[in-house]
Amino acid sequence: EAGVTQFPSHSVIEKGQTVTLRCDPISGHDNLYWYRRVMGKEIKFLLHFVKESKQDESGMPNNRFLAERTGGTYSTLKVQPAELEDSGVYFCASSPSVGRSSGNTIYFGEGSWLTVV
Amino acid sequence: GQSLEQPSEVTAVEGAIVQINCTYQTSGFYGLSWYQQHDGGAPTFLSYNALDGLEETGRFSSFLSRSDSYGYLLLQELQMKDSASYFCAVGIGGYQKVTFGTGTKLQVIP
Numbered sequence: 001e002a003g004v005t006q007f008p009s010h011s012v013i014e015k016g017q018t019v020t021l022r023c024d025p026i027s028g029h030d031n032l033y034w035y036r037r038v039m040g041k042e043i044k045f046l047l048h049f050v051k052e053s054k055q056d057e058s059g060m061p062n063n064r065f066l067a068e069r070t071g072g073t074y075s076t077l078k079v080q081p082a083e084l085e086d087s088g089v090y091f092c093a094s095s096p097s098v099g100r101s102s103g104n105t106i107y108f109g110e111g112s113w114l115t116v117v
Numbered sequence: 118g119q120s121l122e123q124p125s126e127v128t129a130v131e132g133a134i135v136q137i138n139c140t141y142q143t144s145g146f147y148g149l150s151w152y153q154q155h156d157g158g159a160p161t162f163l164s165y166n167a168l169d170g171l172e173e174t175g176r177f178s179s180f181l182s183r184s185d186s187y188g189y190l191l192l193q194e195l196q197m198k199d200s201a202s203y204f205c206a207v208g209i210g211g212y213q214k215v216t217f218g219t220g221t222k223l224q225v226i227p
Binding site: 004033035040041042043044045048055056091093105106107108109110111 | 150154158159160161162165202204214215216217218219220222
């Protein structure tokens with residue numbers, strides 16, 4: 001079974017440009033998350049989709065960030081216009097909709113490394 | 118909101134035992150998980166505690182005390198490959214949003 005895949009793996013863009021990151025979750029997983037890790041710091045929550053709906057987007061830093069999950073399958077995260085402080089690793093993760101007893105295991109992709117120069 | 122606290126760095130000797138603590142403040146607590154992340158890699162799941170007590174998985178064990186809002190990850194027989202960052206995480210509610218702690222960077226030395 002394929003894991004969570006992300007594209008691109010690395011991206012270098014200039015300040016003011018636009019970048020779109022894509023995430024394909026594990027097939028059948030209703031929950032999709034975006035996280036960001038900046039300069040070796042904490043893994044910071046950005047937002048959470050349940051199927052195609054945004055369940056929680058409290059972690060999105062500002063309106064330069066737009067996430068979509070059309071059809072409840074893959075998701076995109078667009079940064080427009082990019083700023084220097086947006087540099088970091090953007091992780092996508094997914095999990096099935098299971099009960100409490102199954103724990104909160106989520107499966108991460110390898111991340112998209114974004115460098116804004 | 119939710120917050121989790123962990124030590125930022127820990128150094129231990131190969132073959133020894135190390136404990137990484139995690140304290141949390143949250144509502145709607147649904148369990149404590151631990152994840153490992155090697156530099157540049159994807160975080161990977163290690164263990165999960167929904168109830169008080171100790172869960173053992175090979176060289177790794179995890180403990181939870183819900184009354185104390187506290188847990189720890191215990192790594193035994195440390196190996197050099199265990200050098201990584203370790204994150205505790207709490208899940209909130211039935212929709213499984215997962216919030217991570219600040220991470221503990223473990224360095225294993227010979």
